Amino acid sequence: MVRSSLFKRLKRIDLFKQNSQNQQQDDQQKSSAKFTKEITTNLDQNLASIKQMLGDPGDLVVREFLVGSLDSRAAIVYISGLVDEDLISNNILKTIQSNLKDFDENVLDKIYKEVISITDIRKVQSLDDVSLAILNGSTAFYLENFDTVLVMGTNGGETRSIQQPESETLIRGPRDGFVESIETNAALIRRDIKDPNLRLKSHVVGKRSKQKLVLCYIDGIVNPELVKEVNRRLETIDIDYVSDSSYVEQWIEDSFLSPFPQLMETERPDKVSLNLVRGKVAILVDGTPFAIIAPITLGDALHSPEDYNQRWITASLLRLLRYLSAFFALFLPSLYIALVAYHPGMLPSTLTYSIAATREGVPFPAAIEALIMAITFEILHEAGIRLPKVIGQTIGIVGGLVIGEAAVSAGIVSPIMVIVTALTAIASFSVPSYSFALTLRTLRFAFMIAASFLGLFGIILVYIMINIHIVNLKSLGIPYSTPFSPTFSQDWKDLVIRAPFSFVTRRPKFMKTKDEKAKDIKPE
């Protein structure tokens, strides 16, 4: 084992050597400059080095020009598409060419301090930094006879503008949603919370993609232990590319075996801000409009930001409705199976008769019937998401046939089963968190299978199992069943109901925040 791996490693080194030798030969043919990791005083060599480092791509722009009266050569290097070209021509090229008349040994300092009218500008002396900056959309300025490069933040290019979030719509509430650019997203949070203690701690994720990741929290509210733990977990991430914050979520979550989401995703800056002031942390990842909120508990999955934007009575009732619909989404098909197949005596006799009458032509037992309908619905749901919007209508029509009158008249399912399926579907759509709705969909099948074997007793056994799982599960160290259990009765004011704002005077106690009071309570 050891020998073979050693051998492989040797071989790899050999290959690498050959490659680099070949490349060097190629380069020597092209130009006389040699590849070095150092920045030299020779402009040609510097340009050759950066070109070679990036593999001389077609979108790399190298613009050489002459500076000042001494006709000293200079060059700017950037990648087109990542930069704002107007900014470069107006604020770099034009200003340098028009303002720089005399030329002495301090010229680079002068350019750095006086000439260039871009706010984000750095002096850089290593090729790695230069190339990383260029790949991030900065522009590098080289000057003949200087071994220092000026790197200017010229990020630009096409991005999506701020739009209404599609995955979480509200009737009342802010309309802006996160976009793919992390700077914009961070700014959106900053606009909500103008607290100097708002911390945005940067990490880099992705071995290849080198994406920026920002951990947001409010110093002075958040529990420092939590931040430490999140930072520790973020640092363990070892992955090539992060296409969505979900990669991060799956990497840092507590249990990958759990069907429950242990961190919450959101597209809404207001939701992030709301959770930050409660002592939670948020994670933004460059390239995705989905931020992660952590830690979460069971109740969070059924809360919507809209709860706070409506008056408390209606909001509380709506929240109760959501708990009820979560119950339906989870239990309804399995209750149907249990009641029809095992305990018909529990239904009122008239209903039992009518169910029996409608089921007369149905060839399957209740369990199979329910499974067929549930799976059909899941297929329909999945197809509806994957279909382009233009042919979305088709799904509506075809779906209506499969789960509807046609299926009933074909004698495959009973009409009451159609109602059960439809009600379950509507109920599961009213769960605000999509990932939690997925969990409910998964668990629903567990209940159905249990109900088909053991009736109501099976349902209660699975229910107990889920409860056992929940009390064992943690989200970043906080039990998932908090504040139900461990019991924090003070936090129940904003759990099943949403008490008036004047009643909720403290931040969630289970978060163990540093600053407990959410309001200044005047002593009586």
Place this chain on the structure above:
Amino acid sequence: MSNLNYGDEKISQREIFLAVPSMLIAIGILVFPRNLAENTIAADGWISILMSGFIAIMFTWLVAKIASNFPNQPFLKYASFLVTKPVAMLFTFLFVVQGTLLTAFEVRAIADVSHTYLFERTPVQVINFSYLLVVIYAVSGSRAAIFRLNALFLPIVLVTTTILLLFSIRFMEFNNVMPMFKTDIKDLGKGVFEGTLSFTGISILFFYISLVKNPIKVPKKAVLGMATVVLFYLIIFLTCIAVFGNVQTANIRFPFIELAKSVEIPGGFFERLESIFFVIWTMAIFTTTVMAFDIALFALTSIFSKVKKQTFVFILAPVVYFLTTIPNNSYEIGVMDKIVTYFSLGLSSTVLIVLWMMYIFKGGKQGGK
């Protein structure tokens, strides 16, 4: 994980308070009104309940007090200090036996009740097996999670029971409760014994109090928990008598569930509420079963500290399953019930008395802290 101080090694004092009712409210209360009504006239059983309740509360206080005098020390350790190691080992081992027996009884009894109220044809073995699997899943997790489970389930059970009791007010007849104070002392004494038997599960406190970080208020909390249980028993007994009358109560197999049968929710959708009620009651029985099993594991791991808990789960589970297959009918289950409760009562009171005697004899506090 240690962050945010939600360590899974420790539990709070409130969780002890919740653990007591979670442990004591189980199968026993389903048949308790019958056993008591057999011995007493009309509603006179309440005297027995109060007296046995008083004994139970004293008992609870003594158990909690001696355990909390040795904060953060496991049972084996403080028992060894008081009564020498071999005796402590013997006690611990007997608690393993008690936990195993109690688990087996609860598992078997729940299969029996569900046979009565949910399905007649499903084999008992299947019900036993599936229920036991869920119990195994629960005890394989962390110990603190069991207490969190208590806190989730107990309110559900209590609320459901309250609703049931509220609905049965309509069916109460005052005549059933009369005449009062007709039972003679001897029969009342039998009732007291019957009641005391129902409260023996309290021995879990010998073990669990060692998990409480700072058990100053634990005796108070445990007594409060016990008082809740006594009140619960009292109300249920009185309701059963008031609804069914003494004679009927004494002849119904599970008077408490039968209460649900007689109740109709006005304009209700479901009929045969007793099935739903029993299904919810399963949670109450479940917490008891889990804690009984967990005590057996706790005791075993304290003897063999190097073996992992999961190993004992796999050793004990077949034993429990084997025990559940022994009784063949409800009469034999009743015998099993007697064996388990007499054993528990004997063991807990012996241990308690011996420990307290030695504690007083040794002058108490010097080894405590």
